[in-house]
Amino acid sequence: MKISQILKILHYLFNISRCSPNQKSPCFDYHLNRCLGVCTNEISSKDYIKKVIKPLVLFLRGKKRNLITSLEKEMKIFSLNEEFEEAKRIRNQLFSLNKIMDFSLLDKSFLEEEIKTKTSIKRIEGYDISNLGNEVMVGSMVVFENGKPFKEEYKKFRIKKVKKQSDVDCLKEVIKRRIKHSEWPNPDLILVDGGKPQVNAVEKVLNSHIPVIGIAKGKKRNKDELIYSENNGWVEQEKSLLIKVRDEAHRFAINYQRKIKRGKLIEKSN
Numbered sequence: 639m640k641i642s643q644i645l646k647i648l649h650y651l652f653n654i655s656r657c658s659p660n661q662k663s664p665c666f667d668y669h670l671n672r673c674l675g676v677c678t679n680e681i682s683s684k685d686y687i688k689k690v691i692k693p694l695v696l697f698l699r700g701k702k703r704n705l706i707t708s709l710e711k712e713m714k715i716f717s718l719n720e721e722f723e724e725a726k727r728i729r730n731q732l733f734s735l736n737k738i739m740d741f742s743l744l745d746k747s748f749l750e751e752e753i754k755t756k757t758s759i760k761r762i763e764g765y766d767i768s769n770l771g772n773e774v775m776v777g778s779m780v781v782f783e784n785g786k787p788f789k790e791e792y793k794k795f796r797i798k799k800v801k802k803q804s805d806v807d808c809l810k811e812v813i814k815r816r817i818k819h820s821e822w823p824n825p826d827l828i829l830v831d832g833g834k835p836q837v838n839a840v841e842k843v844l845n846s847h848i849p850v851i852g853i854a855k856g857k858k859r860n861k862d863e864l865i866y867s868e869n870n871g872w873v874e875q876e877k878s879l880l881i882k883v884r885d886e887a888h889r890f891a892i893n894y895q896r897k898i899k900r901g902k903l904i905e906k907s908n
Contacts, residue, residue, distance in 0.1 A: 666846030764887035777812035778891035
């Protein structure tokens with residue numbers, strides 16, 4: 639088993655923080671209910687040790703049974719005190735812990751289920767930036783669910799803060815604005831039109847486990863090279879789908895840009 643796989647499982651089981659205190663905005667794990675609020679200062683160091691570190695240490699020492707007993711008691715106390723959100727969090731944690739024996743015996747079936755869950759890509763969000771110099775800069779977000787466009791959830795972004803032409807900066811602005819919408823369903827994968835600079839920028843903004851893939855066209859604009867940090871075995875097999883998402887995001891962005899441009903021309907003619 640790879641270290642990265644073990645860390646993903648431990649993060650999933652114990653809500654281990656992957657963000658930093660005093661961030662400007664909540665991390666993406668926070669929107670997924672997998673961060674207890676380190677980035678938003680909602681949890682103190684003392685509570686973080688109690689809720690995350692101590693259970694993790696028990697588990698790593700092979701004392702899963704003791705951990706489960708302790709968590710069951712805590713869940714009952716929270717329920718009696720009508721702290722239902724915390725009771726629900728512990729209930730979900732217990733459900734996951736009961737799937738495995740202990741850290742040294744992470745059984746194959748559980749690992750396969752975790753990997754399958756992580757690589758089961760149902761919802762893809764595709765992003766593209768379109769601009770006419772500095773005059774009209776826009777971004778698009780398209781959604782594919784189960785391999786098909788879900789046009790009801792497409793989103794348009796008029797770039798507001800970037801003043802000079804920079805696809806990377808425009809993309810960062812779009813992603814920052816997107817993650818503020820916790821009411822929107824979370825994606826299983828994010829696709830961007832671009833190479834390593836775009837992928838790195840999005841990963842830095844997200845600061846989460848959600849995979850980010852780029853499609854780079856190359857200097858001659860004749861390639862479709864997939865750019866990603868970690869191969870989950872799914873990416874190369876679904877290259878044709880990812881290209882469709884990229885092309886749809888590009889089409890949607892271009893149409894939005896042209897609509898704005900037409901509006902400006904009409905204003906001038908009047």
